[in-house]
Each structure stands twice: as structure tokens, then as C-alpha cells.
Amino acid sequence: MVRLSDLSEHEQAHLLAKTLPPMTPRQWVSPSKPLSQMRVALITTAGLHFRDEAGFSFLDASFRPIPNEADGAKLVMSHSSVNFDRSGFADDVNLVFPIDRFRELEQRGQIGSLGDVHYSFMGAGHTPDAYEQGAEQVAGLLKKDKVDAVFLTPV
């Protein structure tokens, strides 16, 4: 178990330096259908991509698409931060990008469907405003894919 209070003082200070005020304008969408009818996509900030794609650079607010039918086990990581564990991700892609779990939810009918494409950003170095352009682009792509809900994972 890890809580902020379990970490060293310098690690706490670094993470608390990322406490930013609420993003504006505030966004809220109320549910219009049950989860079992929702189309869901995944977005991660873990810097994931396939081996034959360009890795993320030192400071990089771009994103990579991850086709829903792709083999998640072939994803690699080029995240600039070295301050988190990667051995778990080496064992199981679902620890960071739970694509197999969501396929199981789809098969069980607990969600309606999965989007055609999921997305990966690399969350390090930049403040959130640097990702605005890419996030707007991804939001447009998700809308075209008729995605209702997005499940976001940090790393």
C-alpha cells in the first residue's frame, strides 16, 4: 500500500507541486443511458505505443492511437518519468491499460461496446494546458466513434 504519507519528503514535495487549481470551464455530463448500453474507450497517460511507432520524446504532449483489435501485450512504454515501477507493467499490460478486462466486460454485456480506437498520452513534464490541443483532437475522434464514456488511467 502506498499513500503520499508513506513516501519520502522529497517525493511528497514533488507530487504536491502538481496540485493545480480546477480546470475551467467546469465540465459535467449526466448519464443518459445505463452502463450496459455505453460505448467505452480507454485513455492512458502511461506513454504506451507499439514498437514500430515513434516513442515519446523527453517533453511530448502528442498522443498515439491504439486500435481496439490490437494485441495489447505488444505495447511498450517510453514514459519520460523514471519515478514509478515498470516491472508490473512488464508482467501484465492490464495493470496500466486494462484492455483485456474491458473486453471481458463487453463479452459479459456489462458495457455496451468498446470504441474502435483507444489513446495514449505521455504525462510528464508538462502542465495540463500543454495537452489541450491533443485532448480536443481526441475528444473529436471519440465523438465520431460515438463513444459515451472514457476510462482514464494514470501511471
Add this chain to the structure above:
Amino acid sequence: MTVSIALVRENAESLQPPRSLWVSFPLGRPLGVPNDAAFQHRVIDAALTLLGRERGPVLEDYDEDVPEIATESAPACPVTFPRDDSSWQNRLASELGTLQPWYQMGLSRRQGRTLVGVSDSSIHEIMRRLAEDLDNQQLPADLVWFKSAIEDAKAYYLEALTAQPGQYDQVELYQTLWHDTQFGAGLRRFYDQFAADEKLSGFAVIVLPREALGEKPDQEIQNEN
């Protein structure tokens, strides 16, 4: 609609995303436990439940921690890392040779899955070029290559050190990587060189983690020249 996993509660509390589930898991493990589908499903279910909320922002605490790993039950480190004061070329080549069978075993255990391959260089080429820079006491000329190369090398070492099945204590694992290996000593050398360079000091942060520096802030790493 969005629902997010939050690893640092204080960050989510201040940023106030619409729907967020805080988990107490270690950084790098937002779903908690690798290869435990039931555990991961419980986390996902708790998060997806928040999509049904009519008002927000919502920040809820997930009430299950990852299981503690008993030190005695974790697999032993498969390799002994001896002192070596020869050239970096010799040190890193020797270490790579020792780790190679364990990396292959890890590859087999993970059904061929590996995180190595972000760069377009083989692991032997990576270690040769890193050693060349270390022996010449120079910073890498190609920083794009260097970033991907050390990512590959770290992945290679971690996968070799965790070749045997079982749950590993992450703190001990990274202690071994940063403080016991010649590669870790080499990274410390690169870190110091970047940190001392007026133009490239910002690059040092991708070489070694804060925890590795914080534990021995004023000490030379063993085997340093």
C-alpha cells in the same frame, strides 16, 4: 463522460476532474495487482459505478489496498553483482552476459512479452555505446537515442531480475537495480554529468529516479572510479 483512476489523492482533490476514484496503489500500478483479473475487475467496477452519478465532481476512495508482499516469499535475486574496477566496456559487457540467460527465462515466463525494443538498437549495441561514453567521460551525442536506449536497458535488467515466477518487493528490486549493478553505477555517472552541464541539466531527471538519489545523496556509488 469520463471517469479516472487517481494515484495521488491530493492532485485529484485540487484539479477536480468530473469523476475520479482514488486508489492507494503504488505509482505505476493504477489497477493494483498484475495478472490478477479479479482484483483489476473490482477496481474497474468501482470506477465505472461513478458514471451513474448525477452530480459532481466526485472523488471517492477505493477501500482495498494491494496485498503486502512478505520479504521471505519474494524470489531471491538470481544474480550476484561483483565488484569490478575495469573499464566500463568490460563491466557492462560482463554484467550483460550474466543477465542474458535470466532475461531469456523471463521472456519465456511472460510468453514472449518484453518492454525491450523502444530503441532500434540491440541490447549489446546499447551497452557498448553507453560504455563508450562512460569510458570517455562524455555525455551521449544523441539524446533521443540515449533516452530510448536507457529505457530498453532498464527494461532488460528488470525483466531479467524478475525472471522467476512470484511477487517481488518493488523497493528491493529497484535498490538492486540502482545500487548493486554496474549499469546503475553508470546511470549515476550519467546523472552527475547531465546535472553539472549548464544546458542539459534538465535531462538528468530521466536518468535516475528521485528515490535513488535521495537514499544516497552524498555518497559515491560502489565501484565508481
